[in-house]
Amino acid sequence: MAATAKKKAKNSSFGQTVIDGKNVTKIFGETVTALEGADFNIRAGEFISLVGPSGCGKSTLLRLVAGLIEKTSGDLTVNNEVVTKPRTDIGMMFQKAVLLDWRTAIENVLLPSEIQHRITQDDKNKAMASLDLVGLKGFEFHFPKQLSGGMQQRVALARLIQTGANIMLMDEPFGALDEFTRERLNIELERIVGELKATTLFVTHNIQEAIFLADRVLVMTPRPGRIAKIIDVEFDRPRDISIQTSRDFNIIVEEVRDTLGGH
Amino acid sequence: MSYSTTDQTKHISIFKTLPFHLLIFAGLIFLWEMVNLYGFEDQIQADMIAPRPTNIVLAMIDIFIIDQTVWKHLISTFQKALLGASIGTAIGMGLAISATLSLTFRKYIKPWIILMEATPRIAVGPIFVALLGFGLWAAVALAALVAFFGPFVNTFQGLMEIDEEAEEMFRSMGASRFQTFWKLRFASAMELISAGWKLATASAFGGALVAEFIQASEGMGVLISQYVIMITMDYAFAALLSVTIFGFILFKIMDFLDYRLIFWKNDLLLLKESEKRRKKAGVVS
Numbered sequence: 001m002a003a004t005a006k007k008k009a010k011n012s013s014f015g016q017t018v019i020d021g022k023n024v025t026k027i028f029g030e031t032v033t034a035l036e037g038a039d040f041n042i043r044a045g046e047f048i049s050l051v052g053p054s055g056c057g058k059s060t061l062l063r064l065v066a067g068l069i070e071k072t073s074g075d076l077t078v079n080n081e082v083v084t085k086p087r088t089d090i091g092m093m094f095q096k097a098v099l100l101d102w103r104t105a106i107e108n109v110l111l112p113s114e115i116q117h118r119i120t121q122d123d124k125n126k127a128m129a130s131l132d133l134v135g136l137k138g139f140e141f142h143f144p145k146q147l148s149g150g151m152q153q154r155v156a157l158a159r160l161i162q163t164g165a166n167i168m169l170m171d172e173p174f175g176a177l178d179e180f181t182r183e184r185l186n187i188e189l190e191r192i193v194g195e196l197k198a199t200t201l202f203v204t205h206n207i208q209e210a211i212f213l214a215d216r217v218l219v220m221t222p223r224p225g226r227i228a229k230i231i232d233v234e235f236d237r238p239r240d241i242s243i244q245t246s247r248d249f250n251i252i253v254e255e256v257r258d259t260l261g262g263h
Numbered sequence: 264m265s266y267s268t269t270d271q272t273k274h275i276s277i278f279k280t281l282p283f284h285l286l287i288f289a290g291l292i293f294l295w296e297m298v299n300l301y302g303f304e305d306q307i308q309a310d311m312i313a314p315r316p317t318n319i320v321l322a323m324i325d326i327f328i329i330d331q332t333v334w335k336h337l338i339s340t341f342q343k344a345l346l347g348a349s350i351g352t353a354i355g356m357g358l359a360i361s362a363t364l365s366l367t368f369r370k371y372i373k374p375w376i377i378l379m380e381a382t383p384r385i386a387v388g389p390i391f392v393a394l395l396g397f398g399l400w401a402a403v404a405l406a407a408l409v410a411f412f413g414p415f416v417n418t419f420q421g422l423m424e425i426d427e428e429a430e431e432m433f434r435s436m437g438a439s440r441f442q443t444f445w446k447l448r449f450a451s452a453m454e455l456i457s458a459g460w461k462l463a464t465a466s467a468f469g470g471a472l473v474a475e476f477i478q479a480s481e482g483m484g485v486l487i488s489q490y491v492i493m494i495t496m497d498y499a500f501a502a503l504l505s506v507t508i509f510g511f512i513l514f515k516i517m518d519f520l521d522y523r524l525i526f527w528k529n530d531l532l533l534l535k536e537s538e539k540r541r542k543k544a545g546v547v548s
Contacts, residue, residue, distance in 0.1 A: 066435055092435040094428045101527045102450060104540055111446070115438045124544075141541035143533050163436060 014215070015044030018167060018199045019065055024074035026060050026225075033224035034060040037074070040218060040227060044166075047193060047200045049210035049217045051256060057225020058203045058218075062169050065201060066090055078167065088116070091165030095172045097152035099144040105131060105155045106140040112163040123162075130158040133192060150181035157189070161196065168193070168200045175204065186212055187241060194237055207256050208244055217252070219259045229259045292316045314497035322501035333486065333505055340471050340483040341509070343399060347406020348467035352460060354407065355415035363422040364444075376415075384409045385473050392478045402474035402482065409470035413462030421452025454525050461517045468510055 019042040026035040035057035042048055050058040063069045064076060067086045076083050078090065091112075099108045106127050113123040131140055134154040144152055153173055160168055174182040186209055193200050204210050210217050214233050221228040233252060235243050243249050296316050303309035310318070326333040362369040388405050395401035425448070433443040449456075475484025483506050490499035526532040 063431075066431075068431055068434060086435045086437055088437055090435065092432060094432065096428050098426065098429045098432050100447070100450065102453075104537065106544075107540075112436045115433075115436050115442055115446075140546065141537050141544065143527055143537055145527060145530075145533055146537065169435075 022075040036224040049214035051210035052220030055222040056220035091160040091163040097156040130161040318497040343402040343471035344468040351407035351410030355411040359418035405474040406467040406470035410463040410467035414459035417459030421455035
């Protein structure tokens with residue numbers, strides 16, 4: 001599909017608006033404007049990449065949506081509800097896997113269930129299935145220390161799936177991994193998110209990764225943090241890693257670079 | 264400030280160096296025996312300053328097997344030390360948990376902690392004996408007082424080391440403050456807390472002995488003092504050696520408990536624990 005012939009046809013394939021931000025601004029303290037006047041509208045099932053250099057406000061935007069921090073001004077709703085605190089329909093993943101070392105993979109995956117209620121056999125079955133989905137069948141009873149960095153992130157992803165959240169917020173989840181592992185996990189993430197039909201916000205500073213995964217890329221620029229451009233990415237799914245060398249892909253890469261370079 | 268006494272490499276190297284250690288030990292004992300026999304003009308003086316190792320061994324046999332005097336004193340000292348360590352740990356951890364949860368409490372407790380740290384705690388011993396008499400409780404109180412500090416500092420330090428991303432993750436899952444505290448902060452602090460328990464045991468043991476030296480009806484401190492007063496130095500050394508041996512056993516037990524409790528720091532234990540939990544869940548590998 002031609003990346004140049006995109007725009008309108010594209011957005012119709014997704015459901016209703018899930019995350020809606022109008023003029024969202026976040027000022028830390030008195031003076032640090034982390035995010036200024038951000039307008040964004042994310043539909044059900046969409047995969048959105050937030051890309052930009054450090055300090056462009058991409059993590060701030062993510063934490064605002066998650067309800068972990070409060071906006072200074074503007075309107076922000078998730079499923080038509082004003083965001084005031086963390087919600088159970090939103091799950092998160094971070095750069096670090098943040099696994100508890102004294103718990104096995106499955107016990108870590110069960111943590112969200114345990115926080116909500118007493119663990120049932122259903123939860124356990126679901127956790128086994130989540131681990132299977134992320135490719136960790138047979139590693140259920142390994143402890144984090146016995147797993148590689150990539151596998152630890154897979155456990156974190158399984159834990160996110162276990163929350164049952166249909167909105168997934170990911171803050172540079174593969175940022176600390178080597179290039180090969182990152183590439184493999186990108187392919188799997190694309191498959192998993194597709195299977196779950198989840199709405200995803202994915203923060204990264206890797207342009208290739210951002211484009212490969214996304215339906216739309218929010219290009220952000222720093223000082224103050226702003227959404228500089230929203231670019232549609234229209235490759236068929238499931239995507240093959242080979243699209244990264246295609247001409248259309250590189251046109252988008254250039255577009256992102258130009259947007260970032262102009263600031 | 265915190266203390267940790269875990270030394271994983273120690274367990275392996277000790278077997279290689281053991282023969283040399285034994286050789287040096289035997290050499291020193293032999294030298295000591297010779298000094299006693301030939302180093303003094305007067306045998307009474309020799310036995311007072313450097314009692315012969317063979318006599319010390321005979322005294323050990325006497326107090327442990329023949330006369331059996333040592334047992335009730337050993338039990339008494341251990342009872343005081345363990346009671347004191349438990350009480351001191353409970354108070355220390357309680358204060359540390361309160362201090363991490365409440366900023367106000369932390370501010371108010373700070374000058375008192377500084378004051379306590381500046382006071383040599385053993386010096387409080389005579390006052391405790393005067394207040395509580397020379398039964399069990401003066402020694403328990405002193406043991407608790409000296410034991411309290413390790414668990415306090417370590418628990419506080421452990422709980423204050425906050426992993427921001429982990430906290431955010433717990434919040435995003437909708438965890439309550441209580442859940443985040445126990446499942447994340449306290450569990451993460453366990454390594455330091457456990458090291459604090461080891462410190463508490465060691466210092467409580469010392470505290471109990473000191474209280475007994477000051478004034479008590481029984482205990483190893485009393486026994487050592489008595490032997491010294493009677494100038495039966497071989498028996499005094501035998502009593503001291505008993506304290507060393509049983510103290511060593513106590514510390515080794517604490518080390519072992521720590522090692523098992525903080526199993527995720529050790530690759531081998533991790534492997535065993537992983538297998539255990541797999542079996543418990545009824546999953547065949």
